[in-house]
Amino acid sequence: MDRIDHKNEAGWLASAGLRPTRQRLALAQLLVGDGQHRHVTAESLYEASRDSAERVSLATVYNTLRVFSEAGLLREITVNGARSYFDTNVSNHPHFFWEDSEELMDAPAEDLKIAGLPKAPEGAEISKVDVVIRLRRT
């Protein structure tokens, strides 16, 4: 239940009906190429692309992260007013956020059981539930 279910980057894009352009494939490779889940920011992904064969502009990184999120391939996590984080694991799961280094990581979800989650008010449904556990270095 922790594995990414797609055979390759093109398949990942196709599963969301997105055109496999050179840039998108390059970013997809950096995001899910090794089958591991990861958390990126526009800046961190941009830097990763700078160190790779296929260069992608910062504006395109921003646009692509947005497109991927809207297509359901990524999940945007808001932890910090400034930067936006994107998670390749799109399921509801809790996160640890290191306040000093501003690093985001998965928190062990097995333990977490949210009992009696408040029901959505009249005329609304729950879109998603974000649980962010902020950590302070001791």
Added chain:
Amino acid sequence: MDRIDHKNEAGWLASAGLRPTRQRLALAQLLVGDGQHRHVTAESLYEASRDSAERVSLATVYNTLRVFSEAGLLREITVNGARSYFDTNVSNHPHFFWEDSEELMDAPAEDLKIAGLPKAPEGAEISKVDVVIRLRRT
């Protein structure tokens, strides 16, 4: 347990060791003057002050919200990469966030029971836990 425990704005500031300046008193009045908890953004508080007797500049509203938060009088809630929200209720409690109107409100906390919250990793302690339930209008 839902009431604000201070007699007046000056007392609220004093409880955090903050100097009761005219502007701070005015903002404190808008924030906790009626004993109700509320959620504000810099912009919304600025507008409220514009409609009140005591005018406060936007920069001072920003600085004051920051100072109040650092002093523990307010709790900053990050729901939306763009804007920052501040809650006069500084305890750990869940929030509803309306995605369309970008409105933040308290969620009924009685029901919510987070069982088996992941323990903080070695060398860290939990600073706070944010639970944001995002709502979509149906």
Added chain:
DNA sequence: TTAAGTGCAAATTATTTGCAGTAAG
């Protein structure tokens, strides 16, 4: 061939900061 995607630079938005003036202790 043609609509969608990309890249640059300029625009936007929320927030912070420098600094001269003002007020609290």
Added chain:
DNA sequence: CTTACTGCAAATAATTTGCACTTAA
């Protein structure tokens, strides 16, 4: 008096957008 606070305008930081160019279908 003296140091902290305020307000303005300018600076910053993350992100978006306009538009000419490129590319996938």
